[in-house]
Each structure stands twice: as C-alpha cells, then as structure tokens.
Amino acid sequence: MAIQLVDDYAAADAGGKVDIICRNYPSFLGMLDSRIEGLVYTIETDRACSRHSDRGALGVRVQTSGTSDPTANTGISETMTRDALRTCDFSSGVLEGTENEIDYMYEAYVIRDMRKAYFLFNTQMCILKPKEKALFTSYINGAKDAAEIADELGITQESARLKIHRAKKKVKLSMLHCMQTKDRRDGKCRQEKQISLM
Known part of the structure; x- marks a missing residue:
C-alpha cells in the first residue's frame, strides 16, 4: 500500500x-x-x-582482522x-x-516531497476558522464521519458534507497557490541556470 x-x-x-x-x-x-x-x-x-x-x-568470506x-x-x-x-x-x-x-x-x-507537502497541508489548515478547522480536522483524522458531525451540529448530513467540502476546498486552494508558486520559482531557477550555462 x-x-x-x-x-x-x-x-x-x-x-x-x-x-x-x-x-x-x-x-x-x-x-x-x-x-x-x-x-x-x-x-x-x-x-x-x-x-x-x-x-x-565459492561464496566464502575470509575475516582477516579478527575484530569485525x-x-x-x-x-x-x-x-x-x-x-x-x-x-x-x-x-x-x-x-x-x-x-x-x-x-x-x-x-x-x-x-x-510528500513529507514537505503533508506539513504544508497542516499549516494551510490554519486559514480555517477555529470551528471550521476543528470540524475538518476531526473528519480527515477519521474521528468523525459526516453523519456524526451532522448530529453534533444539529444539521443534515448533506449540510455537514458541504461544510467539509468547503473547508477542504479552502485548504486545497491555499496549497495549490503555494505549490504553484514553488513550481514557478523552481522553473525560473532552472531557466536562470540554463542561461548561465550558455
């Protein structure tokens, strides 16, 4: 896996x-x-x-030092x-x-890269409001499913799924911005390196 x-x-x-x-x-x-x-x-x-x-x-290993x-x-x-x-x-x-x-x-x-992206994901969750972050965190950690969140908040499961989706979308957009900025910077660095090699 x-x-x-x-x-x-x-x-x-x-x-x-x-x-x-x-x-x-x-x-x-x-x-x-x-x-x-x-x-x-x-x-x-x-x-x-x-x-x-x-x-x-022969596959024979001879030990010569005696201290191995x-x-x-x-x-x-x-x-x-x-x-x-x-x-x-x-x-x-x-x-x-x-x-x-x-x-x-x-x-x-x-x-x-995966490890770095995971830690970036954790920091990007800080853009969420405290209640939104708590809801999203409990969902992605597997502590609660949409039905449990709906019961806790007194809303429908569809509303709970929508709240989870919105939180994920905010974090994802923030991550994508960071990742694309890094990719643009890396591309610029590669171009500058190629130019300097010419």
Missing part, C-alpha cells in the same frame, strides 16, 4: 497530490516511514547480493541508508553497489 501511495503521488498533478494527502491523512506519515523502511531493507538486500556475487563461485562485528556493521549501514533516504543526501555512497541506484534516489526524493 505504501509503494502504491508513493507511485500515485509521483504521477499526480498538484490537485491530485492534495487529494491523496486528504484521503490518507491519518496514516500518511506512517506509510511514508513504512516505505522508507522497505527501501532500507531492499537496498541492504541488494547490496548483500552484490557482495555475494563479487565473492565468486557484523551486527554492528549491519546496524550502522542501515542507519546510514535510512538517514540518506530521509535527507536525500547520497554523497556518502550508501547506494554504491546497488543495481537500482537511480530508482532508489528518485523514490527518496518523492517521499521527501
């Missing part, structure tokens, strides 16, 4: 990205953390397979890989010796 979430997010336009955050809000960060752990496991397995094939047909601690080495390697994936800083060579280095990097960048 976390893999599909990342794939869907990467393929979505800005509005679709906001919708994905809304639909998966309560478990969004957990799914991203799950995917990072899945990538750590995959990368470590990929590296182990590469090391194994580098040993040749395989458990500590594995833990350190996994921590370095995890940190590199979270920060998208691959300068330490954590992906060297893997077959899918570019794919791992791409997915790490998408996950970083």
Whole structure:
C-alpha cells in the first residue's frame, strides 16, 4: 500500500497530490516511514547480493582482522541508508553497489516531497476558522464521519458534507497557490541556470 501511495503521488498533478494527502491523512506519515523502511531493507538486500556475487563461485568470506562485528556493521549501514533516504543526501555512497541506484534516489526524493507537502497541508489548515478547522480536522483524522458531525451540529448530513467540502476546498486552494508558486520559482531557477550555462 505504501509503494502504491508513493507511485500515485509521483504521477499526480498538484490537485491530485492534495487529494491523496486528504484521503490518507491519518496514516500518511506512517506509510511514508513504512516505505522508507522497505527501501532500507531492499537496498541492504541488494547490496548483500552484490557482495555475494563479487565473492565468486565459492561464496566464502575470509575475516582477516579478527575484530569485525557484523551486527554492528549491519546496524550502522542501515542507519546510514535510512538517514540518506530521509535527507536525500547520497554523497556518502550508501547506494554504491546497488543495481537500482537511480530508482532508489528518485523514490527518496518523492517521499521527501510528500513529507514537505503533508506539513504544508497542516499549516494551510490554519486559514480555517477555529470551528471550521476543528470540524475538518476531526473528519480527515477519521474521528468523525459526516453523519456524526451532522448530529453534533444539529444539521443534515448533506449540510455537514458541504461544510467539509468547503473547508477542504479552502485548504486545497491555499496549497495549490503555494505549490504553484514553488513550481514557478523552481522553473525560473532552472531557466536562470540554463542561461548561465550558455
């Protein structure tokens, strides 16, 4: 499920990205953390397979120093890989010796963007009035459905759905403005960089 979430997010336009955050809000960060752990496991397995094939047909590893601690080495390697994936800083060579280095990097960048968008979404909810924010937050967190909100406010379910929709629309429009401003700025930076390279 976390893999599909990342794939869907990467393929979505800005509005679709906001919708994905809304639909998966309560478990969004957990799914991203799950995917990072899945990538750590995959990368470590990929590296182990590469090391194994580098040993040749015998597959025998000879320890020469007598001071090796395989458990500590594995833990350190996994921590370095995890940190590199979270920060998208691959300068330490954590992906060297893997077959899918570019794919791992791409997915790490998408996950970083997803995390940033999630936190932007949280800050954009502050544009809502306090009661509107409380209603919307309880809905997207899964604490209450439209029927429970309607009962609590003494309105029809249709009116509750409309209030939820309006709140989502306000947050989405604010997010889209921020995302499009970032895209315009990034595009301008890329154009300036291309011009300076000419």
